[in-house]
Amino acid sequence: MTTQMSKAETQHMIAKRVALELQGPCTVNLGIGIPTLVAEYMTEDNIYLHTENGLLGVTDVEEADIDPNLVNAGKLPVGEAIGSSFFNSSDSFAMIRGGHVDVAILGALQVDETGVIANWAVPGKNIMGVGGAMDLLVGAKKVFVTMNHTSKDGSSKLLKECTYPITSTRQVDMIFTELAVFNVEDGQLKLVDLMPGATIEEVREKTEAAFIE
């Protein structure tokens, strides 16, 4: 990128771009991190947010209205929309695994050139948490992934093959980074958009995975 953005600015830029892809009516599950920010940029009022800890109809909450027993999957305080409902964890994952959630937006550590992602474990570190990531990947009708295009050392996170343990054999549908937006079509990455300030040359240089321009 030629312009220098703060980490927060970059995250918001990605979240805003993801929001453009959401058309209601639909139900969306937001992962922790950048995905959570997507809610701020959704423009349609018939998009409902599902959180796997047991609420359909997540909204923002004002500081004064915070309820410690009303949180999202990141354990952050949320509000409840009109028409929302509460349910237990098995009913919540029945919704996810059973294919009743339209879109899951997840973070990823790596993605391979067929759209398979790794987002739950790093080799050599203790494998300590998986949460709902594997369930969302097998169950959501569409999966959108937000991620940094490169590691701190500059190496690509869009790889020929994931070096970290994969989260599912399922290929995701769209990938959003600070440089570019890709569709996954027939098991191939297809560049569909450049992010503000990014050039096609930079994307080519920083993407190990093969992609269709």
Add this chain to the structure above:
Amino acid sequence: MTTQMSKAETQHMIAKRVALELQGPCTVNLGIGIPTLVAEYMTEDNIYLHTENGLLGVTDVEEADIDPNLVNAGKLPVGEAIGSSFFNSSDSFAMIRGGHVDVAILGALQVDETGVIANWAVPGKNIMGVGGAMDLLVGAKKVFVTMNHTSKDGSSKLLKECTYPITSTRQVDMIFTELAVFNVEDGQLKLVDLMPGATIEEVREKTEAAFIE
């Protein structure tokens, strides 16, 4: 039997005898027929009735209070006790199959001398209905069976081996007929009581199954 009782009187006699075996607090599922009558003779107020169509806390209902959408497994109108709850069919059978119902009282067509029963199908006739019988047999902590001691032709329904298809490989716990009460202990029938008017000779004569006196 020496005394002549009507069919209804006999059924009530059996139901009354079964009721003596119920000690609260417990949850009891009543099958169709004689088992339903047991409710009339329960004396303790901490016995709760479960019906597999989705209610824990079945009571009698006055004619004036009949609600067509509040019925038991025999589709007969019932009432709801204080502290009752409604649930769907899968949650209801989760209670049954998961071992959370203390006693199931069922009718039977035949019982063998190890306490295995047949109560859902007759060979040569279409096998058309099983309902919740198989679930109750595998799941209830205790199973009590009410049945006629003999067929219309006088042949014993307590047999060495069932000739009808069995409902479960599980042995029931007690058997109640118009002549006698049996416990099932270590896979053997044990006579524990004679019904009013019955003699040990009559029970011996009309019981094909081996039993301990």
Add this chain to the structure above:
Amino acid sequence: MSKIQHDIQQALSYVKSGDTVLVGGFGLIGAPLTLIDGLTEKDVNDLTIVSNNLGESGKGLGILLNQNKIKKGIGSYFTSNRDVGDKYQRGEIELELLPQGTLAESMRAGGAGIGGYYTTTGVGTDLAKGKEEREIDGVKYILEKAIRADVALIRAHKADTLGNLVYYKTARNFNPLMATAAKTVIVEVDEIVEPGELNPEEIVTPFIYVDFIVKAQQILTKEGVVSV
């Protein structure tokens, strides 16, 4: 697009010949009587009907049966309609008999992305024939497969306009499970209310499961089924 349909036949346009259709209710209690009635007026056949019973003789699904629209029935208690047995003996209908708990659990599994499950129910009986038996931790189980369908016709008490549902007493039965296990879910209700009128802690079927809502025109009363 509103989920509310005023035309029953329009709502039923999603039911096609050859479809597998889940139909709620325990006998007539909690059955979608209006939708079933609509189905008897619709030109459709070769249906596989999954329902605890196939109605009673000449009533509810029993009419559909006598119209020869049902190719196969999957249920737990067909005894309530003597016509089922007659048709079966004449080879005019296939039947799959399942224990009631298995029928319920298989639809829950279908709705929850579970392909099959091991249950104790039926082990060692004629209904286990052809099913895989397996011992897990010393207990014998049989494998039962999930049930999924093209359409579910269900009944609830109230819907809000989003499609959230609550039920009424023992009319709940199979309905909430069926709502999860079909591609298209059509519900008939006594009352349609605005979002926010149903308590979020009390909603049994969240709106994501419901595609179309119709107002009930056939109601079960003490005196039997009446049109309203």
Add this chain to the structure above:
Amino acid sequence: MSKIQHDIQQALSYVKSGDTVLVGGFGLIGAPLTLIDGLTEKDVNDLTIVSNNLGESGKGLGILLNQNKIKKGIGSYFTSNRDVGDKYQRGEIELELLPQGTLAESMRAGGAGIGGYYTTTGVGTDLAKGKEEREIDGVKYILEKAIRADVALIRAHKADTLGNLVYYKTARNFNPLMATAAKTVIVEVDEIVEPGELNPEEIVTPFIYVDFIVKAQQILTKEGVVSV
């Protein structure tokens, strides 16, 4: 015999060394904080704890962990407590990591008499290693086993004196499932009411699942956990 226990240690007398214990909550939300606190004061060890998380460092189940009372943890997200990783590296604790939906479903199965089930979740990943893979109707699944336990420690919002339970917002999470999957179920609640005060259509956990009820003495507030 009343299910209400005024003495926390008396209620916890059902927890024995070597037991498998289900502990409700998603982090601290919906966790039985009073019962967990009681467990940290109890002389018990070699526990297998089934819970989404093992608390946070030095909080909730985290205290129990640091007291070396936990032999094994089964959960979906141990990352929330860095001490778990440290102990694991030192070989001081066994861990079984399950996807969150599998964790929930396995307890539901345990409570429902289901021995195991085929799920799509985890197929082809490291968490499927050693698990049977099977194709059903063209879809790949892995076999997951039911979870059952000796004791469940859960949290609800209100109980009636019979043991019927209702929950509060996202504090519901795993609690109703755990109530079904243990031999002894101990619940802590904000409020105890008389039978009849809870709406029968709204009860989430029917009383047959509940053995003992205690009043919560540790409450999660905006300011953190406070004693009441």
